[in-house]
Amino acid sequence: MLQNSIKEGNLYFYGCNVQELAQKYGTPLYVISEDCIRNKCKELKESFIEKYPNTKAFYASKAFLTLEMCKIMKEEGMGIDVVSGGELFVAIRAGIDPKDIMFHGNNKTTAELKMAIEYSVGRIVVDSLDELQVLDDLANEANKVVDILFRITPNIDCNTHKYISTGQKDSKFGIPLDDEIIKEAITIATTSTNINFRGIHFHVGSQLFDNSSHLKAIENAIRLMKKLKNDLDIEIEELNVGGGFGIKYLESDKPKSLSYFIDAIMEAIKKNTYENGLKMPKIFIEPGRWMVGEAGITLYTVGTIKDIPGVRTYVSIDGGLPDNPRTALYTAKYQAYLANKMDNERNKTVTIAGKCCESGDILIWDLMVPHSIERGDILSVMSTGAYNYSMASNYNKIPKPAVVMIKDGQERIIVRRESYEDLISMDVI
Template sequence: MINLERKTNNDNYMFSGLDTVMLAREYGTPLYVVSEDIIKEKCKEIRDSFILKYKNVKVAYASKAFLNLAMCKIIEREGLCLDVVSGGELYTAIKANFPMEKIFFHGNNKSRAELELAISNDIGRIVVDNLYELELINNIAKKMNKKSRVLYRVTPGVESETHKYVITGQKDSKFGIPLVDDIIFEAIKRGMEYENIDLLGFHFHVGSQIFDNKSHIIATEKIMNLIKEARDRFGFITKELNTGGGYGIYYKQGDNPKPINYFTDAIMEKVFSKCKEFNLDLPTIIIEPGRWIIGEAGITLYTIGTIKEIPGIRKYVAIDGGMPDNPRPALYGAKYEAVVANKINEEAKETVTIAGKCCETGDILIWDLKAPKTEAGDILAVFSTGAYNYSMANNYNKIPRPAVVLVSEGNVETIVERETYEDLISRYNIPLHLK
């Protein structure tokens, strides 16, 4: 662990109390920087506004946003559960000794091997996506002489105001069991009949990066109606309702992120009113924020290299990263804000386009950024990269993935080592006939 002095050049951008130019110099670039201080602030808001405000509620961090051993330990310390969506994420949690009973396992096509790993480790909940999976879980649990606790992921048929690639609650979705009588009620019936299944309730998710609570309210009402119908038809008592996450954060001008209680209070109000109307027992309510916890807690630092100006058209400023460390702009037009970290107090006199170094025309990180006069060697700091940047990082063009450092109260520690060229080829083999 390194302690970086807080004395700094006033022209440098400070993040979580530390000089980002010093961080870039010490650890190299590209560099993911994650603030544990901000994560703790977010978790405190969740505790104050939801966990301590309401009885019988849980919060599961959606680990797909950002996960490694250190993050598992932070989430455990903060008292939250963990939402995983693959064998790899589950294995990471196992290696971090995360409490297995506090894990929710999602995914629309879990393999037999992944389910065997989950069931053998007695994880808390498996969120079942379809009837094929339900039967597979029952068979595996039977062979292991166990009973698996499950929730059904249902598709509420709700459209959310966000990018089409991150809408998940609409009727035409690859996720979940649709709210069609012949399908959902058959699923409930089977879940009650299978000896090695303990069906506890339902889960829904309406999408990601959402600023309005309307879709959560509508989806909650629909699932509360389902809960009543399941009781009336089968005597099934819903013990848990997982309402997902998707709460938006700030990326760019025009974004209007809300405090967590803007969503949770509306959800709980709807649950309370429907339980009273239908004479239902109050189920445990679960939320799954991921991006909301980690997104604004991360930045990425780059070093500027080539600068290329096309007179009257555009000025390209190239960085030492791009699509491999942040594919979101290329995938679905994600937009970011940034500053030249070593010229934070200089006037923005030019408009530049931040280009990545990959051999792809689409490798553009930011279009038309207002910036001071840029030069090779300047440090660029891109905001709100904590979620879905490290998680989606790849080795396109054989570019090693960046390191990740965790900053907290002036201290810095590497939690993911920078990849090397040797790492890139460490699993390659040459067939005998080519040697």
Template sequence: MKNLMFAGCDIVKLAEKYKTPLYIMSEDYIVERLREIKNDFLNRHEKTRAVYASKAFLTKEMARIVHREGIGMDVVSGGELYTAMKAEFPMEDIIFHGNNKTIDELELAIENNVGRIVVDHIEEMDLIEEIAKEKNKKVYILFRISPGLESDTHKYIQTGQVDSKFGIPLTEKTISSAMEKALNLEFTELLGFHFHIGSQLSDNENHIKAIDIMTKLMKKVKDEYGFITKELNTGGGYGIHYSEDEHRKPLSYYTDSIMIEIEKQCKSYDLERPLIIIEPGRWVVGEAGMTIYSIGAIKEIPGIRTYISIDGGMPDNPRPSLYEAKYEGVIINKIHEEPTEIVTIAGKCCESGDILIWDLKIPKVERGDFLGVLSTGAYNYSMSSNYNRIPRPAVVMITEGKDRLIVKRETYDDILRNDL
């Protein structure tokens, strides 16, 4: 076989069938990760819950897969919530995040009995209580706490530091104000706390530090307010392989040590161990995806660089421009040929920063060859745009070697649909 195989499919044939750029996803890989969550976390530890962080990748079909495998979902917008609703995802299994949920989004969530709302700032409780009273609904909330930790990841995907747009700061005055308000609400019930320290994390050091901080908070609110923490959401952020020496660790690497630390800290503070929630997203879908491009212009600047241009780039994968994210790529129709050239993969946008991969070693290529970029399952389709009025690619799901279309390719008319 001369072409690259992925999830049991000849990728060149998929590129010819569906055209490029093309996102392809392996359902088998996704299901394997979801079942690892069940086997190595939910079944191994009592009083636990797992939700998929849908911002990484969400379509109606993805929502159906997650529900079928018995995992809940975390959403961060009305659009993500509405997608889950249209896929008939159980609302009680959804956790709704967001640092600035609009009134319309909160009304949609509360009207449809979303399972939990994670409160990101104190004033948000007034909005929730007002809407819940109007609709005569009971709303269950968690406080998102900013634990004041800086994780070893790109600054744009750090989320737990003191200077962050996310979460309630861990100060005496702020925590007191939040607790006093929450405990006096009629239609809103506080169940516990949430933290998230960052994304694409390769070690567990700051998760452990955060648990120490959060269990001290649990002890404090018990002593001062008689509040028993029923739920503690430890977020996600588990890293995957993108390039070089990055490696996806098994879920148990993170969750076993998290659970050991929580058990130890709760015992030392004489606290009942709460329900523990995790929210993996990238870890579930990142390595399940690949993006296929057709090679177009080839521009050699003697003694400096050779640019290989593709028919996509920044609109379908903004991460290299945003985070200096690094990817691995291969020429899928020449997978067995010897790499002889070092080139730079350039996107087609009118933007100097639209570079997908710097200094990639590949065989000699020509117009019409196919480039496959690996580990694009997370934050590619979900962050895609119509910059330069470029239509978004199709998404194909592969299951047991069989492909099916789950998102149609956009047309120019789709881009113009809302123009007046």
């Protein structure tokens, strides 16, 4: 977890002195390692794309999306998975080939669908019968043929937080596997002159530490593929199995390697398609958190320290809920260190409190820190690369932090810090 680690009592992150970054760019500060991201891409290629033919990876950009991130993904040969018109706009503006874009979302607006059709994105992942009809009409108006996948709910409950579990039948995402619903959707798609039905997609959930949910979902998906071949004489060309591969947030976490998931997934697909007399489809995956989660840290400056004898010690920082809502939303847990006192024994339990006027703005309830913790120390929260910057808000009118990217021990700004003027730039009086 302490990549490149400790020199003279200071935390280094991929070659950069964390305290010096905080002093130079201010806090709160998001720090992202380009080296880590590219290493993940290398692992992904070796474990999946180069190892198994007829495969492609799409980065789930909702985890962390900037123009620079798109540039890196393009250079690494990855596709981009987007879930809104805004994410689609960023990907296009960054120069991503529209054919390398997978457009998701449970409630794509008419404007977003028109945008996707206009750009000729590679795949639109249709989430419902309602969306299918709207898309068909829009494609007809534009005189275009759109390639689609259907997102199905594979009826799988996985061992993760309910807010990031998406494969169960009772879900806002996807088309249920009930015969009458999925068959109607596929019949409409295959009889339309403006829809090209290519395959199916599922996503069982996120931050998973075992592959059992993926394997059960594959069995259900291929059972559907068999029924479609038998009942409608339709052979599925593409199968998108989503992502969800877990990462290390705490020192006690023991996430599995990517190959643990990929090898089991590919073997299960190969086995089940063969046993059911089906052709092996093209396989897509969509890692997001796995690509960027451990590539990021967030830096804060320690402020007020409040000791309540016999209760707890609150250590307040200059950020919190606005730059990381995951603790309030998911009760997410993080590991953190005093970046400028790494040689000091961690012998005091404190609660890390955010600065918002909100009782629930607690970043870490019980964190071991040196007894010498004091105002001005730099707190480094680890594994914040995914769903921190992308979920940030201006609650309490707090400006969003800057994003610094580091490569080969050198840093550069890729997103500037918001100013107070930015907070009112869209106001009209």
